[in-house]
Structure formats: C-alpha cells, structure tokens
Amino acid sequence: MESVTKCKLNHVYQFQEFKGSKSYERHLNNLGLVSGVDLYIVSKQKGQPIIVVFKGTRIGLDEEIAKDIHVIEKEATSEAVMESMDCLKVGESAQVVKILGTGALKRRLMDMGLTRGTRIEIKKYAPLGDPIEICVRNYELTLRKKEAELILVERELD
Secondary structure (H helix, E strand, C coil), X not given: CEEHHHCCCCCEEEEEEECCCHHHHHHHHHHCCCCXXXXXXXXXXXXXXXXXXXXXXXXXXXXXXXXXEEXXXXXXXXXXXXXXXXXXXXXXXXXXXXXXXXXXXXXXXXXXXXXXXXXXXXXEECCCCCCEEEEXXXXXXXXXXXXXXXXXXXXXXX
C-alpha cells in the first residue's frame, strides 16, 4: 500500500483506506471514494493539487489529504497504459479509449466524434499550451486542456 502522493501518472490504483481525519474520510466517502474503487491520477505538479478521477468524479486533493489516502496499484491491464490526451506531443496519433467526464460534458465530447476507438492526431498547441487542436474523423477540433485531460488514449505505434 502506498500514499497517493507517491503514485505515478497514467496508472490505475485501487483505493484501500483513508488514515486521516474522520470528517475528511466522511466527505471522501460521500463523494464515492470507498474501499475497492478505482482511482486514476490525472495531474501531479509540485505546488498544485493532485487531480484524481474516480467513478466519473474529478477532484483536486491537497497534499496533506492525499498523503492519508492509501491505494494499491492495479494489475497491468490495458487501462494501466492509458494516458490523457493532453500528454501527447504535436504530430502524435492515438486512439480514444475512454472519456472520464460525465453528463453533459461527456455527451458533448462524444457528439463531436470523440468516441471509443476513434483515431485522433495532435495538430498544434496554442502558445501557452491551451487550447489544443486535434484532427478527429477528418476535421479539425479545438479542445480546452481541461477537456483533453478527461480523454484517455492509447498511443499508436509507428
């Protein structure tokens, strides 16, 4: 078992227990973070909250809370090698595996053609890295970086 603060990006973990304050534990339970739930680390940058996704919920965790969340890494499956679309470089291609968003956002992304198995190619990034222009189904589409983080892809090998 390890703390979320020691977890790697683009890996799937299974929540085991929370070893901090009971009020925080109750709040996390109410959000759906209970024993056995799969947890995916989306973003981990120094000085920023750790962004995790579980059960379609995306939250930012303060390092003090994240260190008390204990998980185990899930066995290597196809999900364990996925990465978010915003990790790709210009010119790289990938195949959409999963959309982590829920509700209207997920529906909108799917309506734009981002469905499981669809091939995408990164065309360009704006000067400050947001938005991202991609080619999907033979048309150009521009997404916010936060939206691209919710789209899990598998790189295509050349």
